[in-house]
Amino acid sequence: MKLRLARHAMGDAVVVAVEGELDLFTAPFLRDEVRDAIKQDGARLVLDLQALSFMDSSGLSVLIEGPGGWPRAKAAASRWPRPRLRSPASCAPPASTGG
Numbered sequence: 613m614k615l616r617l618a619r620h621a622m623g624d625a626v627v628v629a630v631e632g633e634l635d636l637f638t639a640p641f642l643r644d645e646v647r648d649a650i651k652q653d654g655a656r657l658v659l660d661l662q663a664l665s666f667m668d669s670s671g672l673s674v675l676i677e678g679p680g681g682w683p684r685a686k687a688a689a690s691r692w693p694r695p696r697l698r699s700p701a702s703c704a705p706p707a708s709t710g711g
Contacts, residue, residue: 614632614633614637615631615632615638615641616630617629617630617631617641621653624656625654625656625658626653626656626658627658627659628645628646628657628659628660629662630642630661630664631664632663632664633664633667634668634670634671635666636668639670642674643674659675
């Protein structure tokens with residue numbers, strides 16, 4: 613799965629749920645969806661990123677652009693996924709026990 617976007621209302625805000633990978637290829641789709649959501653559904657925006665599995669700097673640039681790049685946005689908030697932190701030891705190859 614590359615990217616899936618869904619939009620729904622939540623009180624006086626519009627929620628754009630993002631699922632999958634946000635990268636150089638898919639970032640423009642999110643940018644367009646956010647602009648359309650603000651234009652059609654209202655100026656309060658929530659980005660739900662809980663199902664986001666990957667984001668590179670292109671995706672991050674869409675988030676940083678924020679209300680300044682989304683002309684009618686009055687406020688923006690994000691729901692971030694739980695951090696997926698791994699210790700360096702868990703990434704290292706197993707130690708050799710000799711032989």
